[in-house]
Amino acid sequence: MTTLDKSPMTEEDYLSQAVTLSEALPYMQRYAGETVVIKYGGHAMGDPELAKLFAKDIVLLKQVGINPVVVHGGGPQIGNMLKRLEVETNFIDGLRVTDQATIDVAEMVLSGSINKSIVANINAAGGFAVGLSGKDGSLIRAKKLHRTKKDPESNIEKVLDLGFVGEPEFVTPHILDTFLESDIIPVVAPIGMGANGETFNINADTAAGAIAAAIDAKRLLMLTDIAGVMDGDKNLIQEMNAVEARAMIADGTISGGMIPKIETCLGAVEQTEETPGVNAAVIMDGRVPHAVLLEIFTEHGAGTMIRGLNA
Ligand SMILES: Nc1ncnc2c1ncn2[C@@H]1O[C@H](COP(=O)(O)OP(=O)(O)O)[C@@H](O)[C@H]1O
């Protein structure tokens, strides 16, 4: 899936390319001036060639007047670094239990190597990207995540201690607003800052959803390593609503890292008094070359869509 076809183009291929370009026009018009938040998952960024294509797509969006905001993950890369440092790591419901050693590594990997490699790829593709973490400009103010889980044996709700895992308390879009009015493409690492400057490890899906809601993004694209949400028979679900999603989490059809993804999408499309809600969130395969362009500019967008009331 990650190899690119380099066979010579036929006349038919050229024509079909021209048709595709021409068909992109209504989508360009629909999205002109709008903001799209793209969550770039750690699994989706594994292949360096695909990472370059992703960067090119982001530059293209900005070039045609759409405002991309990239929020990235890096779970597998944090895992690799922890392994090299011989620090054990565990997940509960898709969230990494984060002690002091783990938060130090998570911040280093997310705000450092990963953030800068995405920024470098975008800039090498002719864009003007600036890397930030949630600490910069107090972009993501966070607090310790409080999570409870029902013990299946006793049926008692137990408090889970995930250490320095944070949840966004509020997003300060000021710095993003400034960038979105310019040619700058923000690339955000999912590290949050507590009221006293503490560092929190935030699931990247959660961070992307909070940012999308705070800046009234038109779309939230969640790039991952699977075609979308699968049902119990491993068939792709093209569209789902909140009731269906909650039932699939409860019966275990949706598990692990897909749980925060779905919860994020549901939260992002929800309308509140403060925010009109993102129009639609899509969980899609980031390993498909040009996945972002296909989703935004063609009918061929794939994956699982969760719509808001305004979609
Ligand atoms: N019902 C489901 N449909 C699709 N994927 C699922 C489902 N339930 C669990 N998953 C798992 O969720 C994973 C995606 O989450 P995660 O690994 O955290 O991705 P990312 O690193 O992109 O955030 C999939 O690769 C799959 O193993």
Ligand SMILES: CC(=O)N[C@@H](CCC(=O)OP(=O)(O)O)C(=O)O
């Ligand atoms: C709390 C928590 O789980 N944080 C994540 C942050 C990175 C992330 O979410 O990366 P992906 O999107 O690649 O999974 C972690 O430590 O792995």
